[in-house]
C-alpha cells in the first residue's frame with residue numbers, strides 16, 4: 001500500500017470531456033491493493049470509460065461485496081454513491097437500490113469468490129431478473145483478500161502458488177450469465193484496456209442486465225507458472241472474438257470498416273456498437289451459439305474475450321414489474337396515498 | 352523511434368532541467384534537498400564547487416535555471432532556486448576548513464590573470480590548489496570585478512563579496528590590486544606559461560544626440576556612475592532623474608538614484624516594456640520603488656539652459672513588422688514629448704575594449720574588434736592566451752563568467768600537462784537507488800502544492816534611506832523549508848528495466864501526470880500524438896525502452912514527471928526504480944580528467 005497521496009497536479013494538456021472534466025476528476029482515493037494488482041487496471045478502465053461517456057459522477061451508484069475486488073469502488077468515482085455491502089450480497093443490495101431509484105447508473109463490482117461462491121445464488125437471481133446494471137466480476141481465480149485460496153472459477157488442473165492442483169470443476173461466470181438470461185455478456189482482460197474500456201462503456205449504456213467477466217491477475221497469489229489466470233497465460237491463450245468501438249448516439253460512423261468484417265449493433269439509447277470481427281465467424285446475437293462457442297474453446301484451454309452476446313431489445317426488471325417510472329424518493333404523499341375512498345373500495349372488495 | 356541510451360550521461364542530465372540550464376551545471380536538486388535537511392554547509396559546498404560564488408549568486412544570479420525549472424510547467428512558478436542558494440550561504444557554519452589548502456608543492460608554472468572578476472577568480476580557484484602560480488592583476492584595488500564595482504550594495508553587500516573573494520585569494524594566489532595591465536605583449540614577455548584574459552566589458556555606450564556636449568555635466572554613463580557610487584565617489588544626484596535604457600544596468604541606476612536623492616526617477620525605453628532586457632523581477636523591483644517605466648520613446652535631444660541640463664525631448668514610436676517580418680520602430684505620428692529633469696543616466700549598452708592588447712602578438716580579432724576565441728576551450732589564436740567571461744564573447748553575467756572560467760582552467764591545465772585541450776572529459780556520474788523499503792524512499796517524494804514563497808523585504812522607506820542597506824532579507828529557515836519542498840527532485844530518475852516488466856499497467860494507472868504509455872513503437876512525431884497524454888513539448892525527450900514480452904515499447908514523456916516515485920512504488924517487480932543521478936562537471940584536477948564513465 002502506498003502512503004503518500006496521489007499528487008493533485010495533472011498533465012497540462014489532458015483532454016476534457018463534455019462536462020469539462022479530465023479523467024483525473026473520476027478518480028477516488030489512492031488504491032491500497034498490492035502493487036500490480038489487475039483490479040487497479042480495471043479501476044483505471046472504469047475511470048476512463050466514465051470520463052469518455054461524460055457521466056456525471058453523482059448519477060452513479062457503485063455497489064460491491066467483500067474482497068480485494070469489492071474494495072475497488074473506493075478507488076474510482078470519488079463523488080458517486082457507494083455501498084460496500086456484505087460478502088456475496090452485492091446483487092440484492094443493488095437490486096433494492098435499483099428498484100428504489102431507477103434513474104441512477106448501477107455498477108455492481110464483485111470478485112470471483114464473492115460471486116461464484118458465497119454470492120452465487122444472488123448473482124444468478126439478479127441476472128435472471130434482468131436488473132438494469134453493469135455487473136463486473138474482477139476474476140482472479142482466488143480469494144485474494146484471504147490470501148489466495150482457490151475460488152470456484154479456478155480451472156481444474158491449474159496449480160496454486162504452493163503447488164497444489166485444483167481438482168474441482170470451474171464455474172464459467174460468463175457462460176452462466178448467458179444461461180441465466182443476461183442481455184449483454186462480455187469477457188475481457190485487465191491487461192488489455194484497449195479492449196476493456198469500450199466494453200465497459202457499452203455495458204454501462206446497455207439498458208438491461210449486463211455482465212462483464214474480467215480476468216484480473218492476482219500478482220500476490222495467482223500469477224505463477226501453472227496458473228490459468230496469470231498475465232502470461234491469459235496473453236498466450238486469449239481468443240478475442242471481436243474488437244469494439246462505441247459510437248455515441250447521434251454521432252455519425254466515421255471509421256471506414258471493411259465489408260462483412262463489422263457488426264453494427266444499435267443500443268436502446270441510440271448509441272451504436274461497431275464490432276470488428278476477429279478470425280472466427282462469430283454472431284453475437286445468438287445466445288446458444290455463444291454458449292457452445294465458449295464451451296468449445298474452454299475445452300481447448302482458451303480464454304474467449306470480447307463482447308459475447310447482446311440482446312438489442314432488452315427488458316429490465318422495472319419493465320417486467322411495471323413499476324412507476326420515477327424514483328421512489330420523488331413520489332409525494334399524493335402519489336403514494338390513493339385516499340380513503342380507494343381504501344374503502346379495496347376493503348369492500350375483500351369483504 | 353530509437354531506444355533511449357540511458358548510459359549517455361547527457362540523457363538524464365537533460366531531465367534535471369535546472370542543472371542542464373545552469374551554465375556551470377550546478378547540481379540544484381541535491382543542494383535543495385540538503386537545505387531541506389538543514390545541512391546548509393553541505394549545500395554551500397556543493398554550490399561552491401560548481402559556481403564558486405554561492406552567496407553572491409544567491410543574490411544576483413541571472414538564474415537561467417528558473418525559466419527551465421520543471422515546476423514552472425506543472426504550476427505557475429518555478430522553484431526559487433537562486434534564493435535557496437542564498438539560504439545555504441546565510442545559514443552555513445564556518446566552512447573554511449573544508450576549502451582546498453594552498454598547494455604544498457608548486458609545479459613551477461606561472462599563470463597571469465588579467466582582471467579579478469568572477470571569470471579570472473574561477474580560473475585561479477581551479478588552478479592554484481593544483482600547484483600553479485596564479486598571479487592576478489586588477490586595475491581596481493580590491494578583487495571582485497563588476498560584482499564589486501557595478502552591482503549596487505543594496506543588492507549585494509560588500510561583506511559577501513569580501514568573504515567569497517577571500518576564499519579564493521587565500522589559496523596561495525598573488526593578487527596585484529590597483530595594477531592595470533597596459534600591454535599584453537609586455538606581460539607575455541615576462542615569461543608566463545599561460546595568460547588568462549578576464550578583463551570584462553568595461554566601456555559603457557554613450558548617446559550622441561544634440562545637446563550631449565552642452566549638458567555634459569549632468570549626463571552620466573551608467574556603468575561609470577555606478578562604479579563611482581560603489582566606491583563612494585558619488586553620493587548624491589538631482590531630484591528629477593531620467594534613466595535611458597532597459598537592461599539591468601538601467602535598473603540598478605534608477606534604484607541607486609532613488610537612494611541618492613532622486614525623488615522623481617523614471618526609466619525611459621525605446622522599445623516596448625515586454626522587450627526590455629532586464630529580467631521581470633528586476634522591473635518589478637524598480638516599480639516597487641515607485642519608478643515608472645515609459646516605453647516607445649526615442650530620445651531626440653537634450654534640452655539645456657545656460658550650460659545646464661533641463662530635460663530630454665522624445666519622439667513617440669510604435670513597433671511595426673516590415674515585409675520580411677522584422678520588427679521595426681517607426682514614428683507614431685504623435686507630438687514629441689519633453690520630460691524635464693536634473694540628471695540623466697545613460698544605460699544603453701556595454702562594450703568590450705582591448706586597447707592594451709597589441710595586434711601583432713598572434714591574437715586574431717574579428718570585424719567587430721573582438722578576439723577570436725574557441726567556444727569550448729576558450730583559447731585564442733595564440734595557444735598560450737585564453738579568454739573568458741565578458742571579455743570572451745561580450746557582456747553576459749556572473750554565472751557564465753564562472754562557467755567560462757572552469758572550462759578555461761581545464762584547458763590551461765591540459766595544455767600545461769601536455770594534453771590535447773580539445774578532448775573534454777565527461778562529467779562524473781554517481782548513481783544510487785533511492786529505495787529503502789517497499790514504500791520508503793530516501794528522498795521526500797510527497798508533492799506539495801504550495802506556491803512559490805516570497806522573499807521578505809526590508810521596509811521600503813528604510814531601504815530607500817540607505818544605499819548600503821540590503822533590500823532582500825532572505826528566507827528564514829522555515830520559509831526555506833517550504834520552498835525547498837517545492838522542488839520535484841528531478842535528479843531522482845525513473846529508470847526502467849524491460850526484462851522485469853510484466854505489463855500489468857500499474858505504473859500507467861497510478862502516474863498522476865500520464866507520463867507512461869505501453870504501445871507499439873513508431874516515428875517520434877507520430878508516437879508523441881498517441882501517448883496517454885499528448886507529448887507536445889518537443890524540447891523534452893521521450894524515454895523509449897524495449898524487452899517487453901508483448902513486443903511493445905515503454906514510452907515515458909519526461910516533460911512533466913513529478914519524480915514522485917509512484918510508478919516505482921506500484922510496480923510489483925521492481926521494473927521501475929528511482930535512482931539518483933548525481934552529475935558533476937569535471938574541473939581541472941578532478942580525478943582523472945580523461946575518465947570516460949558511462950552513466951548506467
Ligand SMILES: Cc1cc2nc3c(=O)[nH]c(=O)nc-3n(C[C@H](O)[C@H](O)[C@H](O)COP(=O)(O)OP(=O)(O)OC[C@H]3O[C@@H](n4cnc5c(N)ncnc54)[C@H](O)[C@@H]3O)c2cc1C
Pocket residue numbers: 411412413465466467468469470471488489490491495496497498501502530531532533549550551552553574577599600603707739740741742746747748749750752
Ligand atoms: C550595472 C550592472 C549590473 C549587473 N548585475 C548583474 C547581476 O545582478 N547578476 C549577474 O550575474 N551579472 C550582473 N552583471 C554582469 C556581471 O557583472 C558581469 O557579467 C561579470 O562580472 C563579468 O565577469 P568577468 O570576470 O568577465 O569580468 P568583470 O567582472 O567585468 O571583471 C573585470 C575586471 O577586470 C579589470 N580589468 C579590465 N581591464 C584590465 C586591465 N587592462 N588590467 C587590469 N585589470 C583590468 C576590471 O577592473 C574588472 O575588475 C551586471 C553588470 C552591470 C554593468
Ligand SMILES: Cc1ncc(C[n+]2csc(CCOP(=O)(O)OP(=O)(O)O)c2C)c(N)n1
Pocket residue numbers: 066067068069070087110111112113114115118138140142143144145146151
Ligand atoms: C460472510 C463472510 N465469509 C467469509 C469472509 C472471508 N472472505 C473475505 S474476502 C473472501 C473472498 C474474496 O474473494 P474474491 O471475491 O474473489 O475477491 P478477491 O480478493 O480475489 O478480489 C472471503 C472468503 C467474509 N468476509 N465474510
Ligand code: SF4
Pocket residue numbers: 033034036037038039068069140144145217218219220221
Ligand atoms: S491479494 Fe491479489 S487480488 Fe488482492 S490486492 Fe493483492 S494482488 Fe490484488
Ligand code: SF4
Pocket residue numbers: 367368369370379380419420421422429430432837838839840841842
Ligand atoms: S523542480 Fe527542482 S530539480 Fe526540477 S527543475 Fe525545478 S529546481 Fe530543478
Ligand code: SF4
Pocket residue numbers: 845861862863864865866867911912913914915916917918919
Ligand atoms: S515519478 Fe513515475 S508516477 Fe511519478 S510522475 Fe514520474 S512517471 Fe509518473
Ligand SMILES: [Mg+2]
Pocket residue numbers: 067069111112113138139140141142143144151
Ligand atoms: Mg478473487
